[in-house]
Amino acid sequence: MALRLLDEYGLPDLTMRHIATALEVQASALYWHFPNKQTLLAAVSARILAPMDDVRVEEMTVSEAVRQLGARLRECLLAYRDAAELVSSSLALGLVDSPIRPQLMAVTRRDGVPDSLSRVAAEAVMHFVVGYTFHEQQRLTADSFGLLPEATSLNPEDASAQPAEDGDFGEALTMIADGLEVSVRQYTSGG
Amino acid sequence: MALRLLDEYGLPDLTMRHIATALEVQASALYWHFPNKQTLLAAVSARILAPMDDVRVEEMTVSEAVRQLGARLRECLLAYRDAAELVSSSLALGLVDSPIRPQLMAVTRRDGVPDSLSRVAAEAVMHFVVGYTFHEQQRLTADSFGLLPEATSLNPEDASAQPAEDGDFGEALTMIADGLEVSVRQYTSGG
DNA sequence: ACCTGAACACCGTTCAAGT
DNA sequence: ACCTGAACACCGTTCAAGT
Numbered sequence: 001m002a003l004r005l006l007d008e009y010g011l012p013d014l015t016m017r018h019i020a021t022a023l024e025v026q027a028s029a030l031y032w033h034f035p036n037k038q039t040l041l042a043a044v045s046a047r048i049l050a051p052m053d054d055v056r057v058e059e060m061t062v063s064e065a066v067r068q069l070g071a072r073l074r075e076c077l078l079a080y081r082d083a084a085e086l087v088s089s090s091l092a093l094g095l096v097d098s099p100i101r102p103q104l105m106a107v108t109r110r111d112g113v114p115d116s117l118s119r120v121a122a123e124a125v126m127h128f129v130v131g132y133t134f135h136e137q138q139r140l141t142a143d144s145f146g147l148l149p150e151a152t153s154l155n156p157e158d159a160s161a162q163p164a165e166d167g168d169f170g171e172a173l174t175m176i177a178d179g180l181e182v183s184v185r186q187y188t189s190g191g
Numbered sequence: 192m193a194l195r196l197l198d199e200y201g202l203p204d205l206t207m208r209h210i211a212t213a214l215e216v217q218a219s220a221l222y223w224h225f226p227n228k229q230t231l232l233a234a235v236s237a238r239i240l241a242p243m244d245d246v247r248v249e250e251m252t253v254s255e256a257v258r259q260l261g262a263r264l265r266e267c268l269l270a271y272r273d274a275a276e277l278v279s280s281s282l283a284l285g286l287v288d289s290p291i292r293p294q295l296m297a298v299t300r301r302d303g304v305p306d307s308l309s310r311v312a313a314e315a316v317m318h319f320v321v322g323y324t325f326h327e328q329q330r331l332t333a334d335s336f337g338l339l340p341e342a343t344s345l346n347p348e349d350a351s352a353q354p355a356e357d358g359d360f361g362e363a364l365t366m367i368a369d370g371l372e373v374s375v376r377q378y379t380s381g382g
Numbered sequence: 383a384c385c386t387g388a389a390c391a392c393c394g395t396t397c398a399a400g401t
Numbered sequence: 402a403c404c405t406g407a408a409c410a411c412c413g414t415t416c417a418a419g420t
Contacts, residue, residue, distance in 0.1 A: 016413060028197025029385050037413065085283065092276065092329045120363040124319050138283045172311040179370015220404050230385065342385060
């Protein structure tokens, strides 16, 4: 229900009272199921990130895995209104697991990269994708409300085109992916 | 004043009413100076990021510039409580300028990298640093309140050691910096 | 086990009115 | 030009009490 309300009305209107009303219940009833609002939001974040588990990375190179996981993460976040902001805060609060770490680490570990390095690489990619998409999504919803000058629009030609066009994102992700591949090889071979 | 209150009481308690009270004024008085709270917070963010202008990047390589700008950005964010979260949201809302773009672009432009690529690289670095520091700072303040299990602590040995130890951060930043250097060269020479 | 009802201690913002 | 006072329409959370 919270996920539905998030997508329909946005994060600022995702209040305990609205969720409760939509469930035809008092707001206080929610506190039997969740200790507080942040925990409830973390559960919503986990739902948003669920499709991450479908990515199969076994046969991929590090660079490929970074691109696939990064692109899928962005898709998950763009699938619901304000999802990037919500997930960003759940991640920062440590109430939700890293959405790409286990899969990326499976690949790097297979290639003999030390775990500490892999963890750091996974964090770098995650922070970039979430931050980028947060910013992107903010512009998208601001656009749809006509709140920004045209110059900052994302799709100047056709504002209602496919929403998940990757333009700069794909380029940046590829840069990072290739960069990590190179760095990881340096660290593992060179020491 | 808002910056002082932020550092002392944290972002959740940085309310219009508290700011006004500290200024010995009514909350409504603030609305003569700022159209809303987000704009006021953006002004605070700009103050937090002011030291970014002191970084001199003219003679640096791309990799050096990324490391210097990234490290300085993290220092700015760690200088005040909850600053990373505050700046993250101001950036996402587009109410504050990118803290590293102009300087990093000066370097890449000098090296003949196309602007579109440079912009994307600057965004990648910015999102990584802000996201990483946001997460880090959250753990720091959670630590100081004893709210997390010990396993997630940052400084297991000495919780009140130097607060700005870069451990993983420096490693990750170097990886990204080297990676970008390589990628940027590929793009410019290879096409 | 699960929920209600009412309260507590707050919010951001607006706006007529003052000086 | 700058601020007050009062109000509007909300918040998250707690807790005794109900079934």
